[in-house]
Amino acid sequence: MNDPMQPEGLRLERVASGAEHPTSSPLSIHDMTVAYHRKPVLWDVDYDAPDGKLIAIIGPNGAGKSTLLKATLDLIPKASGIVTIYGQPYHQQRHLVGYVPQRESVDWDFPVNALDVVTMGRYGQIGWFRPVGRRHRAVALEALDRVGMADYAKRQISQLSGGQQQRVFLARALAQDARLYLMDEPFAGVDASTERAIVEVLRTLQRAGKTVLVVHHDLQTVAEYFDAVVLLNMRIVACGPTADVFTEENLRKTYGGRLTLLEEAANALARNRGSRE
Amino acid sequence: MIWTLLDTQIVIIGALCAMSAALLGNFLVLRRMSMMGDAISHAVLPGLALAFLLTGSRASSVMLIGAGVVGVLTAALTQAVHRSGGVDQGASMGVVFTTLFAIGLVILERAARNVDLDPGCVLYGALEPSPLNTVTLLGWDVPRAMLTNGIVLLLNVGFVTLFYKELKISTFDPQLATTLGFDATWLHYLLMTMVAITTVVAFESVGSVLVIAMLIVPAATAVLLTDRLLGMLLISVAVAALSALLGHLGALHVPGWFGYPGVDTSTAGMMTVVAGGLLAVAVVAGPRHGLIRRALRQLDLTLRIAEEDLLGLLYRFEEAGRTATRPQMVAVLQQAGGLRPWIAHLALRRLARAALVDDASLTPAGRRRARDLVGAHRLWETYLDQHLELPSDHLHAPAERLEHITTPGMRRQLEDEVQQPTHDPHGRPIPRDETSE
Numbered sequence: 001m002n003d004p005m006q007p008e009g010l011r012l013e014r015v016a017s018g019a020e021h022p023t024s025s026p027l028s029i030h031d032m033t034v035a036y037h038r039k040p041v042l043w044d045v046d047y048d049a050p051d052g053k054l055i056a057i058i059g060p061n062g063a064g065k066s067t068l069l070k071a072t073l074d075l076i077p078k079a080s081g082i083v084t085i086y087g088q089p090y091h092q093q094r095h096l097v098g099y100v101p102q103r104e105s106v107d108w109d110f111p112v113n114a115l116d117v118v119t120m121g122r123y124g125q126i127g128w129f130r131p132v133g134r135r136h137r138a139v140a141l142e143a144l145d146r147v148g149m150a151d152y153a154k155r156q157i158s159q160l161s162g163g164q165q166q167r168v169f170l171a172r173a174l175a176q177d178a179r180l181y182l183m184d185e186p187f188a189g190v191d192a193s194t195e196r197a198i199v200e201v202l203r204t205l206q207r208a209g210k211t212v213l214v215v216h217h218d219l220q221t222v223a224e225y226f227d228a229v230v231l232l233n234m235r236i237v238a239c240g241p242t243a244d245v246f247t248e249e250n251l252r253k254t255y256g257g258r259l260t261l262l263e264e265a266a267n268a269l270a271r272n273r274g275s276r277e
Numbered sequence: 278m279i280w281t282l283l284d285t286q287i288v289i290i291g292a293l294c295a296m297s298a299a300l301l302g303n304f305l306v307l308r309r310m311s312m313m314g315d316a317i318s319h320a321v322l323p324g325l326a327l328a329f330l331l332t333g334s335r336a337s338s339v340m341l342i343g344a345g346v347v348g349v350l351t352a353a354l355t356q357a358v359h360r361s362g363g364v365d366q367g368a369s370m371g372v373v374f375t376t377l378f379a380i381g382l383v384i385l386e387r388a389a390r391n392v393d394l395d396p397g398c399v400l401y402g403a404l405e406p407s408p409l410n411t412v413t414l415l416g417w418d419v420p421r422a423m424l425t426n427g428i429v430l431l432l433n434v435g436f437v438t439l440f441y442k443e444l445k446i447s448t449f450d451p452q453l454a455t456t457l458g459f460d461a462t463w464l465h466y467l468l469m470t471m472v473a474i475t476t477v478v479a480f481e482s483v484g485s486v487l488v489i490a491m492l493i494v495p496a497a498t499a500v501l502l503t504d505r506l507l508g509m510l511l512i513s514v515a516v517a518a519l520s521a522l523l524g525h526l527g528a529l530h531v532p533g534w535f536g537y538p539g540v541d542t543s544t545a546g547m548m549t550v551v552a553g554g555l556l557a558v559a560v561v562a563g564p565r566h567g568l569i570r571r572a573l574r575q576l577d578l579t580l581r582i583a584e585e586d587l588l589g590l591l592y593r594f595e596e597a598g599r600t601a602t603r604p605q606m607v608a609v610l611q612q613a614g615g616l617r618p619w620i621a622h623l624a625l626r627r628l629a630r631a632a633l634v635d636d637a638s639l640t641p642a643g644r645r646r647a648r649d650l651v652g653a654h655r656l657w658e659t660y661l662d663q664h665l666e667l668p669s670d671h672l673h674a675p676a677e678r679l680e681h682i683t684t685p686g687m688r689r690q691l692e693d694e695v696q697q698p699t700h701d702p703h704g705r706p707i708p709r710d711e712t713s714e
Binding site: 037070073074075094095097099101105106107110111112113116117120123124126128129130131132156172176 | 307309363439440441442443445446448449450452453454455456457458459500503504505506508509
């Protein structure tokens with residue numbers, strides 16, 4: 001939970017040292033720690049996303065990539081940390097943030113068609129209790145068209161292939177018309193044409209001045225698709241422009257050899273707290 | 278058996294209960310929380326007992342508040358046990374509702390023994406006598422159960438209408454709902470409160486067994502019959518109402534069929550049986566997922582493959598300068614593909630009707646089609662030979678499967694990949710599409 005007192009001191013310290021987060025950053029994470037069942041999975045994450053860039057988050061399984069996104073969006077509780085979106089707390093800026101969860105996180109047998117799912121991206125703009133209007137459905141249809149799925153608008157979602165389902169998710173994010181996008185493995189298990197379509201959408205978003213963070217698995221394509229990289233393994237190992245930080249040494253630090261010391265500490269913490277109860 | 282006003286009223290009350298439950302049940306079924314109806318309907322018992330103990334009143338309002346509180350408590354405790362205990366949602370539900378139900382029984386036994394809060398009545402309800410208990414509304418004598426269940430139905434319709442979009446998104450994708458500002462947790466508790474209220478009001482009339490059935494069975498039926506959420510809601514409500522009508526008719530007449538004329542049985546029980554029957558019908562005859570439909574689709578596919586195999590066979594016979602009789606062809610197909618003779622005969626008849634085959638030889642149209650198939654087969658053999666380096670006796674079977682799914686686009690790609698050969702690995706000519714040359 002956010003403790004307003006403790007980070008304040010830290011922030012003053014950072015202001016004094018001239019290291020205050022630039023308020024223009026689309027996403028600013030300060031001192032975020034997240035624990036599952038008291039076992040920390042993310043330690044002291046500090047990150048300022050550069051504006052208008054395509055950013056890959058990479059790291060081995062269990063490195064906390066999805067956790068980072070979910071904790072940022074308040075979908076799971078944080079042990080500590082502050083998240084600001086364009087300089088304001090996240091809960092005031094929800095409308096600026098678009099989220100693309102992992103495809104497997106929903107039930108694709110749900111009785112809705114592709115257009116219904118994309119229209120859900122507009123619900124934030126529509127607001128509580130008001131029905132979906134024609135205008136919003138038109139925006140949704142346009143978003144479907146942008147991912148090359150307009151012909152499938154009336155198709156029940158279980159009849160779509162995995163790649164098509166992923167495109168529907170992407171279209172939903174487009175319909176949201178956010179400024180910052182957080183995408184959890186949009187490239188997972190898609191065919192080559194969907195991958196091209198997704199990359200095309202990412203580039204379009206970038207041209208429109210949006211900032212996109214993408215949890216990514218395929219190290220081969222990082223340099224080709226992304227301007228900046230976050231290398232994550234329970235903590236941020238390195239972050240910055242792809243050309244600078246996507247190096248063999250950083251990759252080795254991220255993937256090679258688990259962070260045995262941190263992990264041991266995490267296990268010990270979990271044990272201690274467990275036995276104290 | 279004469280249909281009286283009483284019968285009409287019984288059906289209406291049963292239908293009102295069933296429709297209220299069915300409407301909310303859709304969201305339980307879609308959230309994969311079907312057991313939550315079961316859990317809440319049992320768990321409300323201590324809520325009812327405590328509400329009675331604290332106030333000494335059996336007034337509906339008191340009971341409803343007790344039920345609402347326990348409904349939310351059940352949902353919250355289920356989450357808590359699920360999270361902290363690391364057990365799955367279903368197990369967690371099982372722990373919570375049995376414990377709460379047991380606490381309710383203990384309270385009833387110890388403290389409220391003299392009061393008419395009878396567990397048996399909670400389970401089975403009392404639908405048939407319910408029209409006799411009337412209240413006066415605007416000068417009319419209206420059965421109390423009809424009034425209360427009618428109000429609950431209106432409440433639920435209002436709830437689902439008002440929160441339609443919110444329920445839809447938080448059921449389909451709770452994470453996205455939360456990030457868009459529609460707190461999925463809050464909506465979940467609201468839904469559970471409505472389920473608890475619906476359950477308690479329906480208890481009196483139809484008992485908890487029917488409520489549980491009506492929360493789940495109509496929705497489970499509806500999801501098999503439609504691909505849209507709104508359609509599912511409407512169908513489930515229709516199934517619920519139909520169950521009430523047919524259930525009461527069944528309760529009156531079914532004992533007679535089994536040699537007990539003049540005897541009737543529990544309407545609530547028969548409603549559940551009817552709902553189960555309707556579900557069975559949907560499972561068998563559903564338009565997209567039904568067993569009949571699936572069997573037909575399977576048969577259609579088998580026939581199509583048999584037809585294509587027949588065309589290929591005729592083409593190969595022609596190539597070898599031989600002719601075949603129909604029995605010969607059927608025998609070959611049976612031997613090579615394990616095809617039942619009746620399917621082969623049916624396939625032959627369909628080919629003749631499509632003017633692809635005339636008696637036992639190919640028509641020009643049939644020859645073109647057969648050339649494509651055999652061409653695709655030999656191209657695949659070539660492809661598999663070149664790219665997978667399979668031994669030559671391993672080529673036929675996969676090519677046989679692939680030839681049936683080869684689209685023109687795939688075929689062009691295939692021809693490019695194998696560099697337009699004229700013969701397959703067995704040295705047989707690959708027939709070319711005349712139009713492409």
